[in-house]
Structures are given as structure tokens and as C-alpha cells.
Amino acid sequence: MAKPTGATCNLNCTYCFFLEKERLYPGSAFRMSAEVLESYISQYTQAQRVPEAIVAWQGGEPTLMGLDFFRRSVEMAAEHAPPGMHVTYTMQTNGTLLDDAWCEFLRESGFLVGLSIDGPRELHDAYRRDKGGDGTFERVERAARLMQRHKVDFNVLCTVNAANAGHPLEVYRFFRDELGVEWVQLIPIVERVNSDGSTLLQEGDTVTDRSVGPAQWGDFLISVFDEWVRRDVGRMFVNFFEAAAASWAGVGAAMCIFDETCGNALALEHNGDLYTCDHFVEPAYLLGNIMETPMPELVASEKMRRFGEDKRDKLPRWCRECEVLFACRGECPKNRFTLTPHGEPGLNYLCAGYKAFFAYIDPVMRIMTDLLKSGRYADEIMGILAEQEEVEQKALAHAGRNDPCPCGSGRKFKHCHGRG
Numbered sequence: 528m529a530k531p532t533g534a535t536c537n538l539n540c541t542y543c544f545f546l547e548k549e550r551l552y553p554g555s556a557f558r559m560s561a562e563v564l565e566s567y568i569s570q571y572t573q574a575q576r577v578p579e580a581i582v583a584w585q586g587g588e589p590t591l592m593g594l595d596f597f598r599r600s601v602e603m604a605a606e607h608a609p610p611g612m613h614v615t616y617t618m619q620t621n622g623t624l625l626d627d628a629w630c631e632f633l634r635e636s637g638f639l640v641g642l643s644i645d646g647p648r649e650l651h652d653a654y655r656r657d658k659g660g661d662g663t664f665e666r667v668e669r670a671a672r673l674m675q676r677h678k679v680d681f682n683v684l685c686t687v688n689a690a691n692a693g694h695p696l697e698v699y700r701f702f703r704d705e706l707g708v709e710w711v712q713l714i715p716i717v718e719r720v721n722s723d724g725s726t727l728l729q730e731g732d733t734v735t736d737r738s739v740g741p742a743q744w745g746d747f748l749i750s751v752f753d754e755w756v757r758r759d760v761g762r763m764f765v766n767f768f769e770a771a772a773a774s775w776a777g778v779g780a781a782m783c784i785f786d787e788t789c790g791n792a793l794a795l796e797h798n799g800d801l802y803t804c805d806h807f808v809e810p811a812y813l814l815g816n817i818m819e820t821p822m823p824e825l826v827a828s829e830k831m832r833r834f835g836e837d838k839r840d841k842l843p844r845w846c847r848e849c850e851v852l853f854a855c856r857g858e859c860p861k862n863r864f865t866l867t868p869h870g871e872p873g874l875n876y877l878c879a880g881y882k883a884f885f886a887y888i889d890p891v892m893r894i895m896t897d898l899l900k901s902g903r904y905a906d907e908i909m910g911i912l913a914e915q916e917e918v919e920q921k922a923l924a925h926a927g928r929n930d931p932c933p934c935g936s937g938r939k940f941k942h943c944h945g946r947g
């Protein structure tokens with residue numbers, strides 16, 4: 528992904544780890560030049576081994592570059608991409624600068640837009656504020672409506688943080704019922720506190736009080752999953768559920784954090800510096816500059832290979848022996864800063880949440896996988912669960928106090944669902 532304005536943004540969201548990155552380029556104007564743009568587009572499209580390339584713009588806030596920059600990027604792709612190549616575009620934005628002209632361009636050029644929004648007003652505004660300290664909800668919601676009016680293809684990116692983590696259904700239902708979106712990308716906020724008190728680098732074994740807690744994260748996913756699997760399969764798409772379904776089906780994870788190795792999420796800074804990952808834009812992870820060294824050479828470098836394979840090779844034993852390793856893979860290395868119960872370093876801070884979530888969804892994922900393998904549709908799960916629950920409700924209604932509980936817990940009814 529490319530960051531044409533580096534870390535610069537017109538907002539000042541309190542949990543944003545990008546904002547501090549401005550310190551890495553002191554004195555920079557943080558604007559990608561036409562030369563870097565052209566070099567990036569031509570090297571990137573020409574390096575593909577498949578007839579498709581996805582140009583992903585990210586920030587900071589990329590729309591600060593102005594519309595002409597992106598018009599030019601599309602023209603350059605048309606000039607430089609090999610014949611027959613299909614180039615598509617994505618952009619992650621806070622939406623506040625979008626207007627009719629932007630939306631027309633985004634639709635005409637086939638951009639897929641990710642809109643950053645953390646739920647309804649009071650939850651969104653908890654951290655997503657502008658430089659004057661005011662909430663941004665109204666401006667972001669306006670952007671969503673504008674894109675809907677212009678038929679721009681967009682999804683929402685929702686960070687799960689200390690403020691909204693306790694309100695999973697409020698957040699999910701807001702996206703589904705009020706905003707009317709179908710694709711929701713969740714991302715847990717885990718901010719490591721560095722020894723100087725900043726959150727600039729992926730260092731330190733404590734987190735800010737804005738970060739989501741491990742159990743809280745698991746509970747959030749489970750609550751949303753429960754709602755989704757009973758009524759929204761096939762019409763709402765949540766990145767973590769799609770990725771889990773892919774892992775259970777054995778077709779490879781759909782999110783880099785659940786891949787066995789890293790290496791497919793490199794980040795290009797405004798000046799052509801290429802980093803191993805957008806979460807590791809820091810000096811130790813700089814591969815080089817694409818204006819000096821061809822991008823394919825940087826991508827194929829030993830440093831990049833090591834970074835990618837470390838994700839698998841540095842897993843602690845606790846993970847290697849974990850029953851949900853196939854789905855979790857130890858998640859993102861940036862979050863691996865706690866000790867295992869054996870005292871081994873490198874356990875993911877969110878482990879408890881993932882263990883709980885993956886264990887919880889396992890029975891349902893198995894049914895969905897069987898449905899797909901037998902040529903049926905995954906959304907049949909909703910009817911299957913409804914039937915199971917009806918049978919269970921009937922059994923509960925007829926259970927005697929000393930009978931085994933019909934839920935299968937192994938406890939007596941009076942000590943389980945019949946309690947009280």
C-alpha cells in the first residue's frame with residue numbers, strides 16, 4: 528500500500544499510530560512527487576505476474592493530496608501497465624474531504640473505498656476527533672451518504688477500542704441498519720507504549736488505555752458473530768468471519784494477520800521508501816528506496832524474506848501446539864509481546880480473545896464447511912441453527928429439575944438452564 532501524504536492527516540484521532548510517524552521524516556512536506564508516483568505505478572504494475580494489479584492508497588489521509596494526484600495516478604497506470612492488465616484501486620479515508628467531484632471520480636475509476644468509522648456518534652467521537660478536538664461523526668456519516676448517492680463502492684473500517692468494545696451489537700447494528708453497509712472491516716486497537724511514553728515503534732509490553740483488552744476483543748467478536756450467523760450470512764460480510772470461514776475450509780486465510788507468514792503488505796512512503804509492512808514503518812524495517820533500487824529487488828531481499836518467515840519461525844511453543852493455530856497463526860507479530868504460561872516470550876497480546884472466539888465458532892464453522900463441500904450454500908446455516916434452537920427450547924421446556932440439561936453441558940438442568 529502507498530502513503531502519498533505519509534502520516535499526515537487533517538484529523539487528530541487519539542489512537543492513531545500514524546500521526547507520530549511524522550517524526551520519522553523531520554521537515555518533510557509529506558507529499559508524493561510526480562516522479563515517485565510515476566516510478567511506483569510503472570514498477571508496481573510491470574512487476575505483477577498476473578494480469579491484475581491493485582493500487583492501494585492509504586494514509587495518513589490520502590485525499591489531502593487532492594483529486595488531481597489521483598486522476599494522474601489512473602492516467603499513469605493506463606500509460607505504464609502492460610497491455611491487457613486490469614488495474615483496480617482502493618483508498619482508505621476518513622471521508623471528511625469527499626465531495627461530489629471526488630465521488631464521481633471514485634465511481635468512474637472503480638475505486639473501492641474504505642471509510643473509517645467506529646460506530647454510532649458517541650462511540651465514533653470518543654477518539655475520532657479533529658484538530659480542534661471536535662467529534663467527526665457528522666462529517667463521516669455525510670461522506671457515507673454522499674458515496675451511496677454516487678454509487679461509490681465502499682465498506683467501513685471500524686477500529687475496536689476501549690470505548691466501543693463493550694458495545695458490539697450497537698456498533699454492528701448501526702452499520703447494518705442505519706448506515707446500510709454490507710462490508711465491515713474490524714481492526715483491534717493495540718497500542719504499545721514505548722519507553723519514552725510514545726507509541727511510535729512496535730516496542731514495549733504495555734498498552735495504552737485506549738487499547739482493547741484481550742477478553743474484551745474475544746467477547747466483541749463472539750457477540751457480533753452470534754448476531755451475524757443467525758440472520759446475516761450472505762448479506763453482511765465481516766472480515767474476521769470471512770477469514771475464519773476460509774481457514775476452516777482450508778483455502779488460505781483472507782487476512783494477512785492469519786497467514787502463516789508475512790510479506791504481502793508492504794508500505795511505500797511518500798518519498799519512495801519501502802517498508803516491510805504498514806505496521807512497521809520504522810527505521811529497522813526499511814528495505815530501501817524505490818527511486819534507487821528497483822522495487823522487485825527490495826521485495827525479493829533477504830531482509831524481506833526474513834521478516835515474512837519470522838512470523839512462522841518465531842511462534843512460541845504455546846502457539847505451535849494450539850488447537851486453533853490453523854486459523855490464528857499467532858496473529859500479527861506487532862501484537863506478540865506477552866509471555867506464554869511457560870514464560871516463553873512472543874505470545875500475542877490478544878491470544879485469550881482469539882482462543883475464545885475460534886473455539887466458540889468451531890461447531891458452526893464445521894457445519895458451514897460441510898455445507899460448502901456438499902455444494903450447498905453457507906447461508907443455510909441460519910435455518911439449521913434456528914431448527915436446533917427450536918428443538919432445544921422445546922427440550923428445555925420439558926426438562927425435569929434433576930434431568931441432565933438438554934443443552935449438553937453435562938450438568939443437571941437445575942444447575943444449568945433451569946437455574947433460578
Ligand code: SF4
Nearest residue numbers: 783784789792804859
Ligand atoms: S506484520 Fe502484521 S499487518 Fe504486517 S503483514 Fe504481518 S501480519 Fe500483516
Ligand code: SF4
Nearest residue numbers: 846849855857878882
Ligand atoms: S489462539 Fe493464542 S495460542 Fe493459539 S495460535 Fe493464536 S495466539 Fe497462539
